[in-house]
Amino acid sequence: MTDNLLFTVEDHVATITFNRPEKLNAATPAMSKAIVEATEECNRNDQIRCVILTGAGAKAFCAGSDIAELDSYATPWDFRNRTDYCDAIHHLLKPSIAAVNGYALGGGLETALSCDIRIASSNAKFAAPEIKLGWIGGGGMAAFLAHSIGMSNAAMMIMTGDTIDAARALAWGLVSDVVAPEALMERARTLAGTIASRAPIAAETAKLNLRAAFSMPLDKAMQYERDLQTICFATEDAQEGRAAFKEKRAPVFRRR
Template structure:
């Protein structure tokens, strides 16, 4: 499809979202954004999906962000500013999300990866906040998300030059958690997703919510919020099952209740 699509597949308790426009390096179109915006609430509403992997079709690119040609389809900068953004959609997921970065993660593609909770990269992956080379900056959260993910000097280097870094450098600065061979990327990401999916879903969702809150709260407020979320998790049937399983020395069977 010329406008691309978002492909969604489910493997047990793991969902896999694939940006499927490889001929255009998985550049996102308005129709792809609309598909993602429609999919996200359905994923969160499906209790059988407990973790999600996001990747790009083909081996060349994760995504190079918004198709530059799409910018002319907006009525102007204000219309573009008020768009429903694909990065916002991904960040709204309560379900844990892993980015499997299989090539270029440029511009909005970098923002898309940063919008995920965990990032794993193929050894051939490269990352760039490339918008500055075209006369603007990213608007999908790149500055705030980079500032919370890598040292200040490395964030500034990426944002002010627009130059790419390779997977090894991304690992060194903490932009990604792991680098693997290209052929091992999706198996590694899905294995991790299945491991997360085996955890009690409410506990996983509260852990994710607490991590996000901790980035925007002061220390004391963040600790208090953590205790509130802990109380929520402790009141679930899954927590009772976890205690019973621990006492009986058996695996727990968690249902998200």
């Protein structure tokens, strides 16, 4: 790990915090490596049921990769094969929430888009500014934005590089909720706590199902969903859920 990335676990919820506020939480190669390590821990630790991503300070969630570090790659091929923090977040097995405080730019926006749910503070701003520097995003920017906000809105963001505010992000469907800055982490933790209280295997399966819904033809996606439902139905947690319903009590899920 690195001091520029914080990782905590409490009540089945892991929180990963970009901790470089003096640089708008821009990610360095060392931070990317640390994010990979943190996500691997989230994936293998059965006590973690939901993951929150956020940034330290009030100004930024993450401003993407530190531009000053990009010239450290010896060749374009080295850059192509770099350790990528957006990929690590995208490959989380557990449900994930981006709590966006301030700027989410470039790779920071891709990080938020890689999460399953995005909530934002009212001072949040979003942009895909790479075009202003001569390149485009490489962490799924076009695909994620097109799925989230539609082709025209995605084109506007990617082709201009201009920022949108939290209100527009909410109207476009980029985020699910906008709250006051001081209420952001409380909202994220409450939401994460709710997800963590649900059957863990079902929550992870729901994540797989949602991903499939975007990448499969409708008939195949529906067949896959039925198969996933059958797998969940056969778990001990599903038996516990049915028993708890009959006995009029809260279920106790054990990820089995």
